[in-house]
Each structure stands twice: as C-alpha cells, then as structure tokens.
Amino acid sequence: MSTDGNRSRQWFGETGRSGFIHRSWMRSQGFTEEVFDGRPVIGISNTFSEFTPCNAHLRQVAEAVKRGVWQAGGFPVEFPVMSLGETLLRPTAMLFRNLLSMDVEESLRGNPVDATVLLTGCDKTTPGSIMGAASVDLPTLVVTGGPMLNGKFRGCDIGSGTAVWQFTQDVNAGRMSHADYTAAEAGMSRSNGHCMTMGTASTMACLTEAMGLALPGSAAIPAVDSRRYATAQRAGQRIVEMVGEDLRISRVVTGAALRNAVIANAALGGSTNAVIHLLAIAGRLGLPLRLEDLDAWSREVPWLADLQPSGRFLMEDFYYAGGLPAVLAELTDLLDDRAITVTGDSLLSTVTSAARVADTEVIRTREKPLGLGAGTAVLHGNLAPDGAVVKQSAVSARLARHRGRARVFTSIEEYDSAAEDPELDVDADTVLVLQNAGPRGYPGMPEVGNLTIPRKLAEQGVEDMVRISDARMSGTAYGTVVLHVCPEAAVGGPLALVRTGDWIELDVEARRLHLDVTDEELARRRDEWEPAPAREQRGWAQLYTDHVLQADQGCDLDFLVGASGSTVARQSH
Ligand code: FES
Numbered sequence: 001m002s003t004d005g006n007r008s009r010q011w012f013g014e015t016g017r018s019g020f021i022h023r024s025w026m027r028s029q030g031f032t033e034e035v036f037d038g039r040p041v042i043g044i045s046n047t048f049s050e051f052t053p054c055n056a057h058l059r060q061v062a063e064a065v066k067r068g069v070w071q072a073g074g075f076p077v078e079f080p081v082m083s084l085g086e087t088l089l090r091p092t093a094m095l096f097r098n099l100l101s102m103d104v105e106e107s108l109r110g111n112p113v114d115a116t117v118l119l120t121g122c123d124k125t126t127p128g129s130i131m132g133a134a135s136v137d138l139p140t141l142v143v144t145g146g147p148m149l150n151g152k153f154r155g156c157d158i159g160s161g162t163a164v165w166q167f168t169q170d171v172n173a174g175r176m177s178h179a180d181y182t183a184a185e186a187g188m189s190r191s192n193g194h195c196m197t198m199g200t201a202s203t204m205a206c207l208t209e210a211m212g213l214a215l216p217g218s219a220a221i222p223a224v225d226s227r228r229y230a231t232a233q234r235a236g237q238r239i240v241e242m243v244g245e246d247l248r249i250s251r252v253v254t255g256a257a258l259r260n261a262v263i264a265n266a267a268l269g270g271s272t273n274a275v276i277h278l279l280a281i282a283g284r285l286g287l288p289l290r291l292e293d294l295d296a297w298s299r300e301v302p303w304l305a306d307l308q309p310s311g312r313f314l315m316e317d318f319y320y321a322g323g324l325p326a327v328l329a330e331l332t333d334l335l336d337d338r339a340i341t342v343t344g345d346s347l348l349s350t351v352t353s354a355a356r357v358a359d360t361e362v363i364r365t366r367e368k369p370l371g372l373g374a375g376t377a378v379l380h381g382n383l384a385p386d387g388a389v390v391k392q393s394a395v396s397a398r399l400a401r402h403r404g405r406a407r408v409f410t411s412i413e414e415y416d417s418a419a420e421d422p423e424l425d426v427d428a429d430t431v432l433v434l435q436n437a438g439p440r441g442y443p444g445m446p447e448v449g450n451l452t453i454p455r456k457l458a459e460q461g462v463e464d465m466v467r468i469s470d471a472r473m474s475g476t477a478y479g480t481v482v483l484h485v486c487p488e489a490a491v492g493g494p495l496a497l498v499r500t501g502d503w504i505e506l507d508v509e510a511r512r513l514h515l516d517v518t519d520e521e522l523a524r525r526r527d528e529w530e531p532a533p534a535r536e537q538r539g540w541a542q543l544y545t546d547h548v549l550q551a552d553q554g555c556d557l558d559f560l561v562g563a564s565g566s567t568v569a570r571q572s573h
C-alpha cells in the first residue's frame with residue numbers, strides 16, 4: 001500500500017511547528033506514535049444521537065469499524081456530525097439534510113482524513129452524509145445501522161410507521177381502542193435500528209448498496225444481528241484497502257450505479273423520497289440525472305419485494321429471504337454491468353456469484369412478480385409542469401384513473417382541523433389538495449402529503465382518496481398520494497392556483513395530472529396570486545429558503561451542487 005501520498009501526511013508528516021501541533025494534541029488521547037507513520041487515516045463520520053433513536057447504537061457500530069481499520073493497518077478517528085432523527089426533529093428532518101451534508105463535507109475536507117466510513121441509518125442521515133462525502137470525493141464506504149427487529153403486537157408482525165398510519169385510521173373509525181393503540185407503541189419499536197418497513201431508511205440503505213457504496217449484502221442485516229457488527233468490521237478493513245486503490249466515491253457512484261439504484265428502488269417498491277435524494281447525490285457528482293430518467297428506467301422493472309408499506313413483510317423477513325443481493329440476482333439483465341462497488345468488483349459479478357432467493361413469498365422471482373413497472377411514476381400536466389411523483393405500488397386500483405373535485409387547503413394545520421369536522425364538504429371521490437408544504441413553503445418539505453382520511457369518511461369505511469400536494473410523505477406511508485408537485489405553491493406553481501370545486505384528473509398509467517381549468521382562467525388567477533408574506537426568519541431556515549432548489553432538482557441548496565474536492569490550500573497555524 002502506498003502511504004507517502006496520503007492526504008493525512010500534510011498534517012501528521014510535517015516536521016516543524018505545525019506537525020508538532022497536529023500530533024501532540026492527538027497524543028492526548030493516548031495513541032502511540034505509530035499512528036502517525038503514514039498509515040491511512042480513516043474518518044468515521046457518525047450520525048449517532050439519542051434524539052435519533054434509529055442511530056442510537058452507532059457508537060457500538062463505530063467500534064466494530066475501528067477494529068477492522070486497526071486490523072488492516074489504518075488509523076481510525078471517529079467524529080460526530082449532525083444527526084437527523086425523523087420522529088422528533090421539527091419542523092421536519094428534511095429541512096436539515098443539506099446542513100448535515102455541509103457538516104460532513106467540511107469535517108472531511110478540513111481534517112487529516114484519507115478515506116471515510118459514513119455511519120448512517122435514519123432516513124436523511126444516509127443521503128445527507130453521502131452528499132457531503134461526494135463533494136469531497138475521498139474513498140467512501142457507507143455502513144448503515146440496520147433495521148429494527150420486526151414489530152410485534154398481539155401475535156402479529158407490525159411495521160414501523162405503516163402500522164401507525166393504519167392504527168390511527170382504525171382508532172378514527174372506531175375499530176381500535178386507545179388502550180390498544182398505546183400498547184402497540186412498545187411492541188412496534190423493540191430493538192435498536194431504523195424503521196423495518198421498506199420506508200425511506202431501508203430504501204436508502206438498499207439503494208446505497210445498489211449504487212455500490214456499501215458492502216454487498218449489508219443493507220438488510222438487522223441492527224441487533226451479530227452479522228451487522230461483522231460487516232462493520234469488514235468495512236473497516238476494506239476502507240483501508242480502498243485508500244491504496246484510490247477508489248474514490250466518484251469512481252463508484254457513476255451514472256451506471258445510479259441507474260442500478262433506480263432499478264433496485266422499483267423492484268423493492270421503495271420510498272418516493274429516494275427520488276429526491278438520488279437527484280441530490282447526482283448533483284453533487286455532476287451526473288446528469290433527470291426526474292424523467294427515473295420514470296423511464298423503472299418502467300420495465302418487476303416489483304419483487306413484498307414488503308410493507310406496499311406489501312406484507314418486514315426487513316427481518318427480507319434479510320432471511322436473501323436481502324438486496326437476492327433481488328438484484330433476479331434482475332441481472334436490467335443492471336448496468338459497468339458499475340462497480342466498494343469491493344472493486346462489478347455489482348453484477350457480486351450479485352451473480354452468491355445471491356439467491358431463499359423465500360419466494362417475501363422476494364418474488366422474476367417469473368412471478370407482484371407487478372411490472374410498479375415503482376415511482378413521474379406525472380406531468382398543467383398542474384405539475386416540472387413533475388410530480390406517485391408511488392404506484394401504493395395506489396388503489398379504484399383511483400389510479402380518477403376525475404374528482406378539488407377541496408383545497410392552504411396549510412396542513414388547516415387540513416388537520418378540517419379533517420375532524422363532521423360537516424366537511426368531501427366525499428370519497430373528492431381530491432384533497434394541500435398547498436404550501438413544499439421546500440420553500442413550509443419550509444423543508446415535510447412528510448405530510450399522506451393526509452389522513454377525513455374522520456367523517458373514515459367512519460364510513462373510506463380507506464383511500466386522491467391526495468395532491470407539494471409535500472413529501474413518509475416512506476412508510478401508502479395510498480393514492482401525489483407528491484412533490486413542481487413548482488411548489490409557495491413559488492407560484494399552478495398548485496397555488498387550484499380552487500375548491502375545480503376538476504382534477506389523475507391518470508397514473510398515462511402519467512398525467514391535469515387541472516381542468518382553461519389557460520385563460522389560470523392566467524387570470526395567476527395575476528391575482530400574491531406570494532405569502534415571508535415568514536420572519538434568520539439563520540439556517542433563512543439560508544435554506546433563499547437557496548433551496550425544487551424537488552425535481554433534489555432540494556439541494558443551489559450553491560452546494562457540485563464538488564470542491566479534498567484540497568485545502570491554507571494552514572491553520
Ligand atoms: Fe428513523 Fe424511520 S424514524 S428510520
């Protein structure tokens with residue numbers, strides 16, 4: 001392994017005053033001087049936080065990574081970065097994804113790091129960390145914390161998030177008691193790990209593996225399975241080798257790798273949020289990825305993973321059934337064989353050599369898919385000139401082609417109180433339209449797009465309605481929910497011009513989202529439209545609203561697109 005050229009030599013290899021400073025203070029931690037002999041310094045970027053329960057065990061995972069780094073002759077240095085917990089952070093963790101990316105980027109660039117292992121788990125922590133690392137372009141390997149064990153309640157498996165949406169609807173409809181509802185809390189989240197449905201965390205863990213950034217077979221290992229720690233140790237060994245091979249993230253995450261990730265997402269019935277994150281990651285690496293590509297690449301992909309929220313099973317079952325490699329092994333003809341993984345081998349060779357489906361109920365074979373082209377569809381029309389998305393595997397057959405009258409809400413708070421009103425003027429065919437929940441409007445594009453069914457209709461047994469917004473929805477949610485409408489209402493997109501009573505047409509198959517209002521009338525409404533007065537803001541929220549891109553461009557900040565590399569010209573002393 002070549003070590004002289006290592007970037008960290010610019011710090012620890014210096015002989016004069018600066019070298020003294022760089023080494024001496026590190027020695028306060030009790031390291032012997034061999035750590036400065038030129039061996040690769042591996043920065044372990046840790047999104048651990050007790051406010052992010054999904055990532056709360058990542059310090060233990062870091063210890064396993066360190067074992068591997070030491071074993072392979074590297075010097076592991078763990079550092080904390082901002083942690084984004086989906087369940088607690090207000091107004092939405094998405095508001096801070098780009099802030100995490102900046103934290104990761106600057107921490108890597110400014111420190112004596114030769115390569116990095118990113119420890120992630122909860123939804124935004126994975127894409128945020130990858131985006132930051134991509135803008136520095138060092139050898140990079142991702143270790144996710146793994147999913148929780150299956151939730152259990154009254155002898156049944158219950159899925160993170162998905163069961164919350166279901167139970168809440170059951171309580172509203174009088175089918176479940178409050179006591180049972182509370183009891184289910186404890187059974188749902190009963191071990192370390194991230195959501196164990198195919199929500200955004202599991203989706204991003206799998207797509208990270210599909211794009212080659214994680215060790216093959218690692219994404220689905222439950223957080224508490226000993227093999228999670230073994231794979232973390234293996235990652236520590238491998239990242240040291242990657243320094244010698246100069247296997248940078250830009251060599252792994254190529255256009256071919258992104259395409260494989262999109263195909264995997266379609267086969268998994270993965271989260272709509274992945275669309276935004278993949279676009280943002282592509283932007284950092286200068287790769288041309290458009291919303292339309294995601295739709296086109298997904299069209300012929302069979303939906304194979306029968307996982308909640310779209311299907312039946314949970315991540316523990318998925319792991320035992322073969323996990324992502326087994327899914328990919330069914331898709332070898334669709335995968336791009338130019339893509340390599342952090343192992344240095346092609347994804348395709350990794351998949352074909354080892355993987356097979358062990359349970360065809362959980363992972364369908366190519367011959368018996370759950371559907372075809374059931375991934376995230378990209379819709380266009382006068383209501384979404386720059387696109388909108390819908391998760392086809394979660395759409396009700398009754399509503400896939402639908403014409404209904406709009407009932408418009410200008411804020412989620414307005415909707416939430418109206419939804420309780422027994423007199424609300426809606427029926428099962430009404431199209432619920434939510435405005436001002438986009439990246440700038442909220443700000444931060446929260447996961448509120450899966451509006452709960454109005455109580456009055458829930459009590460009548462209505463389980464799904466067409467809902468349209470510029471918001472996102474949780475990857476654990478489901479329903480005929482059109483999301484990410486671009487441009488968003490707050491910047492004057494046509495969504496802002498919809499009025500209660502307008503007819504709206506949705507045709508998922510035809511990829512069409514149409515507001516049945518004449519162009520003249522829309523122009524007239526546009527003249528009348530006034531942007532909402534700017535909320536009083538300062539700090540991050542101000543910077544974010546001033547610079548955030550629309551969802552069709554990944555919601556990155558405009559000045560963060562691209563990369564600056566790993567060079568820092570100036571000294572600190
Ligand atoms: Fe963290 Fe779902 S809340 S992954």
Ligand code: MG
Pocket residue numbers: 086123200447473474475476
């Ligand atoms: Mg989420």
